[in-house]
Each structure stands twice: as C-alpha cells, then as structure tokens.
Amino acid sequence: MERKYPNLCKPIKLGNVYFRNRMFGAPMGGTDITADCTVGPASTAFYENRAKGGAANVTVSELVVHPETEGSHMYHLDLQTVDSLSSFTYTADAIRRHGAIASVELSHSGQYAGTYLVDKEKKQGMGQWGPSAGTRPDGREVHELTKELIDDIVKSYGEKAALAKKAGFEMIMVHAGHGWLINQFLSSHFNKRTDIYGGSLENRVRFLQEVLDSVRNAVGYGFPIELRMSGSELFEGGYTLEDGIEIAKLVESKIDLLHVSAGTYQRGFGITHPSMFIPHGANVYLAAEIKKHVSVPVATIGGLNDPEMMEEIIASGKADVVEMARALLADPELPKKVMLNKDEHIIHCLRCYTCMAERAETGTRRCTVNPIIGRESDGLEINPAPVKKKVLVVGAGPGGLKAAITAAKRGHEVVLCEQNSEVGGILIGEQAIPFKHEMYQLGVTLGKLAEDAGVDIRLNTRVDKAYADKENADAIIIAVGSEPFLPPIEGLTRDTAILINDYHEKVDRVTDEVIVLGGGLAGCEAAIHFAREGKKVSLVEMNEEFSPDANIRHRPLLLAEIDKSDIAIFKSHKAIKVSENGVLCVNKEGKEVFVSGTTVVCALGQKSRRASVDELWDSALMVSQIGDCVKVSTITTAIYQGHHAALDI
Known part of the structure; x- marks a missing residue:
C-alpha cells in the first residue's frame, strides 16, 4: 500500500503520547458555551466531528484560566460550577474515542477581555488587565497587574491544566500569541514594566516561563505541552521574527511542540487568519525560520488546506506538524481523505470568514460550505430514506448539487439537470479571479461528489414543465438560482459592457481601462482583481457605502484592499448612460460626472429566477425551492437549504 502523502500521514510522538498523523485540529471556539461557561452538548458534538474526521488531535478553545481578571464568556473549568468538570470530561472522551488526542487551550485575553461577547457594551463593566496601565485604542482603561495577581494567574494555569488532565485531556496548549495576555508581556509595545517582568526580552519572557513551569508541575513529565506563539507581531513597534526566535529558544526546554502563528488579533486579523487576498501558507516562513534555531518539534498554521502544500511543508523540513482550523470546518474529514488517498473529495475552505463573522455577531458557528457546522448534535449521519423515491433537482449550483448529493446518499434515484455545459451555477464565473478560485473549485468538487454518489447529471438541459412532467418525479427540488439584475441604463447592452457573471x-x-458598475461584494472583488492586473480601474456605486453585503470579518479587509489599490472611487454616483469611452453618472448633488473607461463590467446585483419556480410548481406533489430562486442570498444559505430539502424527502 502506498500513501499519496506519506509525510502528512506519518505518526509523531510528543512527550509520551503518540499522534496518528501530522494534521492537527487547531483551536476553534465552540458553538454553545453555557451561561455558566461550561461546554454545551452542541460543542461536544462539534469537537467530536473533527475527531471522527481523522485529525491527530483536536484542541478545545478557549479555556479562561483566571476569571477574576478575565471574565469573558468563554470556557471556564472549576470544581465549584455544576457540570463544569463533567462537560470537559464528556468532551475529552468524545474526541478520544475516535483516535484523536484531546487538547485544551489555556488562555487569558488580558486587556482584550470580552472580545467575543455578542453584547459589546458589556465590556464596559469588565476589568481590563494587562502588564502595564494605559488606555486602549477604544478608550477603555487598562489596569496594571500587580505581582500578587501575576502569581495568582500563574498558579491558575497549573490548576486548570491539572483539572483538564483529570477530565481526560492528554495535551495542553498554552496560548501565548495573537495579542492575548502572555503576548502582551512578550511585546514591548504593550509591556512598559520596569520590574522583573519588563524591559529586556529575558524579563518579558519571564511570565511565560513561569506559566509553563506551573503547567508542567501540574501535568507531570511526558504529558505534552504545546505552546502557541506569534512568530512575529508583524506591526511597527511589535516584536520581530528575530525576537520570536529568541523567545522560542528561551522556552523550548519547557514544551513539547512549538506552534508558530503570526500577528496579533487586534493589528492583523487578516494575517493571523489569512484572508482570500493572501496566498495560502503565507505565514509558514515564520515557523520555518524558527525551526532552524530550536530542537523541539514545530507546528505551522494559517490558511492551509491543500494536501500537496502541506506535504511539502513537512517533507522539506519547514515544520513537523500542520494545523488547521477553518479547513476542518469546511471539511472535517480532510485528514481522513488524505489518509485514504481521496484528496480529490476534499471540500476546501473558501476563507470567506462566515465562521468567524457568525461567532462575533450571533455567538454561533456556521460554515459556508458545510451545513452541519454548529448543528452536529442534530446528527451527523445521513440516514437511508424508508421509501426510495425519484427526485428531480433543477439547477446544479451549490444548493442544487448539495441537494442531489444528500438525496442520493439517502438512497433516492436522483436526476440533476443543468442548463449550462458544466456544474457550479454562479460559482462558474469565479474561475477567472485567482483569489476566488476556490469558489469555482467548490462547484467542481461538489459535481464529482454528486457523480460518485450515483446522481444522473444531465448538462445542457433546461427543465420546463413538459420536461418535468415527462420525468414524473416524486419530488422536485428547484434550485435555478438567480440572474443578473440590469437596470434601464442607456447603452448597458453595448459590446463594451460585460456582465460579471x-x-x-x-x-x-477587458481593456486596460475598466469601469466596474456596482460596489457590492462582487463588484468590489472584481475591482481589486483588475487593479492587481495593473489595469486602470474605476469603481462606481450609487450608494454611500461599498459592499454592505459582505460579512463583518471580510468587509474590513475588502475595504482595506480597495484603499491600498490604485482604484478611482465614485460613491453616490448613479450611472445613467454607457458610451464607447466611459459612463455618464449623476452624483448626489445632481451634477453629471463622466467616468472614462473603455470596458464596463456590470456587477449590479442579482434577481431571483421566479418564473421557473412558478412554471414547475405543480410538476410534482412534493416541491421544494432553495437558494437564490427564493431570495438572493449566499452560498451558505443555498447549501444549507439544499441539504435539508433532501433530508425532508
């Protein structure tokens, strides 16, 4: 038997514990933290799902070690709260019974306590503690930790580690990166102390060393400790990669795995969690350089989801372990598929931030491409249908594809019709924009999964009522999607105008002078793409804001990309006429403004294909409508509705 990715699949021993491969489940917060900050049953199922998918370890995040100075609504672990210890015990067991090693991340946010609170105003009443007194950029006062409080926090790290071990966890991660408390001590930007915890790098590392000693004394020799640190803070005034190397050398004797991340949560979200605008593996260089200077095994992380890239990282010695968080939301079975040489079945993370935006806005966890995330306790298995039926799915966009796959897995006879020459629907158009290529790839992969599931895929096939009646299906799932919205703008049908679709x-x-009409998500991303190609780009939007349809994590990074690109901005400009040399607009003062350009790309939104829905409504007794044909929305909505429409048959 030959493995396609032998280095990724090779076991590794850390401390006295063996891990089944080199693909680790990085920390990601759960989905139902109870009012008492225990692990809710949905979170247990959330972590168990990743263990079932083949990851070597699964890390539960984040366990607040000292609620007295960090009262965030994250996990707490103590002997006083009812169900606290038991909830962790059940979670560790749920992870371990599938062969993965259960780990828990010990954390203290320091002066950024309360970051994950949905009620942001509640932070006003929380004490904000850090290595030094001061005022945060948002105006909140930060109190300096006394030596007595530092000692108590250090002690609490050991106490929580001991309780986690008692609960059945076989590894501890100490979070010392991303701008949290330990990082604040390491960084001269935050740490202005003049005692033994401030000044020189050796002094600034002291708090971390004491924490690691406290954890080691609690868990004993041979129990693996993973240290998560930022290889560099990556902002002016923060510590550099050279400092990161020295920090690593000062603590390597106290740990079993050095997990090298990047940046700080407050000053580089899109770097710490690489956005679609950044190449995959952009932070690997930090781990690779630090690994040259330490003897302890090193893990790397950051937008990794391609087995070939991850295999090369291990094979070339850049790191010993690769860690994934979002990639295992998109496809919890990614490690298993790598182990089984079935990497072509992997559903890749789109780096769209739906998962992180929902956490911040609603306190839940969602994934664009995986409808199970956050709902694992509803059941992971797709059970066979008690009565097999013929199902006609109309439209092979992401929603229709997911519906067809789920229906076929339930044992139904599934016919999937698509009027285009390939599957993917609106995702087909993403293939020409490099940083969105994974959206196109999603359609390709779903198509392959549908084919492998036995779906009868019929391309170049438009379904009208006569066709549907002839098929005589027991159930129809209508997923015909949306079509471009074209307002009555004179000249919009000229040869110089191109629909973004x-x-x-x-x-x-597309010439070298491009006008993008429409500053929604699609238009903004197109403008960024053209600017990266070196074209002269003008972005025209009739409203005052760009991309209100983007989620709260993606939008700031999108706007930052626009700001740093050489794009001419025309907000509050309504296009009234397209000509050979540009677009005539009217601004909010009612004045005419001519925007010059020789190509116009129209990204003016989509509208539901309701006529097809109405035509097919009586072609079967059971009819479902999903995705954009119901209401123009997102891939997330289409896939979720498609999956559940198939479950309902």
Whole structure:
C-alpha cells in the first residue's frame, strides 16, 4: 500500500503520547458555551466531528484560566460550577474515542477581555488587565497587574491544566500569541514594566516561563505541552521574527511542540487568519525560520488546506506538524481523505470568514460550505430514506448539487439537470479571479461528489414543465438560482459592457481601462482583481457605502484592499448612460460626472429566477425551492437549504 502523502500521514510522538498523523485540529471556539461557561452538548458534538474526521488531535478553545481578571464568556473549568468538570470530561472522551488526542487551550485575553461577547457594551463593566496601565485604542482603561495577581494567574494555569488532565485531556496548549495576555508581556509595545517582568526580552519572557513551569508541575513529565506563539507581531513597534526566535529558544526546554502563528488579533486579523487576498501558507516562513534555531518539534498554521502544500511543508523540513482550523470546518474529514488517498473529495475552505463573522455577531458557528457546522448534535449521519423515491433537482449550483448529493446518499434515484455545459451555477464565473478560485473549485468538487454518489447529471438541459412532467418525479427540488439584475441604463447592452457573471468567458475583451458598475461584494472583488492586473480601474456605486453585503470579518479587509489599490472611487454616483469611452453618472448633488473607461463590467446585483419556480410548481406533489430562486442570498444559505430539502424527502 502506498500513501499519496506519506509525510502528512506519518505518526509523531510528543512527550509520551503518540499522534496518528501530522494534521492537527487547531483551536476553534465552540458553538454553545453555557451561561455558566461550561461546554454545551452542541460543542461536544462539534469537537467530536473533527475527531471522527481523522485529525491527530483536536484542541478545545478557549479555556479562561483566571476569571477574576478575565471574565469573558468563554470556557471556564472549576470544581465549584455544576457540570463544569463533567462537560470537559464528556468532551475529552468524545474526541478520544475516535483516535484523536484531546487538547485544551489555556488562555487569558488580558486587556482584550470580552472580545467575543455578542453584547459589546458589556465590556464596559469588565476589568481590563494587562502588564502595564494605559488606555486602549477604544478608550477603555487598562489596569496594571500587580505581582500578587501575576502569581495568582500563574498558579491558575497549573490548576486548570491539572483539572483538564483529570477530565481526560492528554495535551495542553498554552496560548501565548495573537495579542492575548502572555503576548502582551512578550511585546514591548504593550509591556512598559520596569520590574522583573519588563524591559529586556529575558524579563518579558519571564511570565511565560513561569506559566509553563506551573503547567508542567501540574501535568507531570511526558504529558505534552504545546505552546502557541506569534512568530512575529508583524506591526511597527511589535516584536520581530528575530525576537520570536529568541523567545522560542528561551522556552523550548519547557514544551513539547512549538506552534508558530503570526500577528496579533487586534493589528492583523487578516494575517493571523489569512484572508482570500493572501496566498495560502503565507505565514509558514515564520515557523520555518524558527525551526532552524530550536530542537523541539514545530507546528505551522494559517490558511492551509491543500494536501500537496502541506506535504511539502513537512517533507522539506519547514515544520513537523500542520494545523488547521477553518479547513476542518469546511471539511472535517480532510485528514481522513488524505489518509485514504481521496484528496480529490476534499471540500476546501473558501476563507470567506462566515465562521468567524457568525461567532462575533450571533455567538454561533456556521460554515459556508458545510451545513452541519454548529448543528452536529442534530446528527451527523445521513440516514437511508424508508421509501426510495425519484427526485428531480433543477439547477446544479451549490444548493442544487448539495441537494442531489444528500438525496442520493439517502438512497433516492436522483436526476440533476443543468442548463449550462458544466456544474457550479454562479460559482462558474469565479474561475477567472485567482483569489476566488476556490469558489469555482467548490462547484467542481461538489459535481464529482454528486457523480460518485450515483446522481444522473444531465448538462445542457433546461427543465420546463413538459420536461418535468415527462420525468414524473416524486419530488422536485428547484434550485435555478438567480440572474443578473440590469437596470434601464442607456447603452448597458453595448459590446463594451460585460456582465460579471460572464467575465470568465470574456477575459480577453477587458481593456486596460475598466469601469466596474456596482460596489457590492462582487463588484468590489472584481475591482481589486483588475487593479492587481495593473489595469486602470474605476469603481462606481450609487450608494454611500461599498459592499454592505459582505460579512463583518471580510468587509474590513475588502475595504482595506480597495484603499491600498490604485482604484478611482465614485460613491453616490448613479450611472445613467454607457458610451464607447466611459459612463455618464449623476452624483448626489445632481451634477453629471463622466467616468472614462473603455470596458464596463456590470456587477449590479442579482434577481431571483421566479418564473421557473412558478412554471414547475405543480410538476410534482412534493416541491421544494432553495437558494437564490427564493431570495438572493449566499452560498451558505443555498447549501444549507439544499441539504435539508433532501433530508425532508
């Protein structure tokens, strides 16, 4: 038997514990933290799902070690709260019974306590503690930790580690990166102390060393300790990679795995959690450089989801372990598929931040491409249907594909019709924009999964009522999606105008002077793409804001990309006429403004294909409508509705 990715699949021993491969489940907060800050049953199922998917370890995040100075609504672990210890015990067991090693991340947010609270105003009443007194950028006062409080926090790290070990966890991660408390001590930007915890790098590392000693004394020799640190803070005034190397050398004797991340949560979210605008593996260089200077095994992280890239990282010695968080939300079975040489079945993370935006806005966890995330306790298995039926799915966009796959897995006879020559629906157009190529790849992969599930895929097939009646299906799932919205703008049908949906077919027709009409998500991303190609780009939007349809994590990074690109901005400008040399607009003062350009790319939104829905409504007794044909929305909505429409048959 030959493994396609032998280095990724090779076991590793840390301390006295063996891990089944080199693919680790990085920390990611759960989905139902109870009012008492225990692990709710949905979170237990959330972590168990990742263990079932083949990861070598699964890390539960974040366990607040000292609620007295960090009262965030994250996990707490103590002997006083009812169900606290038992909830962790059940979670460790749920992870371990599938062969993964259960780990828990010990954390203290320091002066950024309360970051994850949905009620942001509640932070006003929380004490904000850090290595030094001061005022946060948002105006909140930060109190300096006394030596007595430092000692108590150090002690609490050991106490929580001991309780986690008692609960059945076989590894501890100490979080010392991303701008949290330990990072604040390490950084001269935050740490202005003049005692033994401030000044020189050796002094600034002292708190971390004491924490690691406290944890080691609690868990004993041979129990693996993983240290998560930022290889560099990556902002002016923060510590550098050279400092990161020295920090690592000062603590390596106290740990079993050095997990090298990047940046700080407050000053580089899109770097710490690499956005679609950044290459995959952009932070690997930090781990690779630090590994040259330490003898302890090193883990790397940051936008990793491609087995070939991860295999090369291990094979070339850049790191000993690769860690994934979002990638295992998109496809919890990624490690298992790698182990089984079935990497072509992997559903890749889109780096769209739906998962992190929902956490911040609603306190839940969601994933664009995986409808199970946050709902694992509803059941992971797709059970066979008691009565097998013929199901006609109309439209092979992401929602229709997911519906077809789920219905086929339930044992139904599934016919999937698509009027285009390939599957993917609106995702087909993403192939021409490099940083969105994984969205196109999603359609390709779902198509393969549908084919492998036995779905009868019929391309170039438009379904009207006559066709549907002839098929005589027991159930129809209508997933015909949406079509471009074209307002009555004079000249919009000129040859110089291209619909964003058709751009992938007309790349060669785009000149070096491009006007993008529409500053929603699609238009903004197109403008960024054209600017990266070196074209002269003008972005025209009739409203005052760009991309209100982007989620709260993606939007700031999107706007930052626009700001740093050489894009001419025209907000509050309504296009009234498209000509050969540009677009005539009216601004909010009612004055005409001519925007010059020789190609116009229209990204003016989508509208539901309701006519097809109405035509097919009586072609079967059971009819479902999903995705954009119901209401123009997101891939997340389409896939979720498609999956559940199939479960309902």
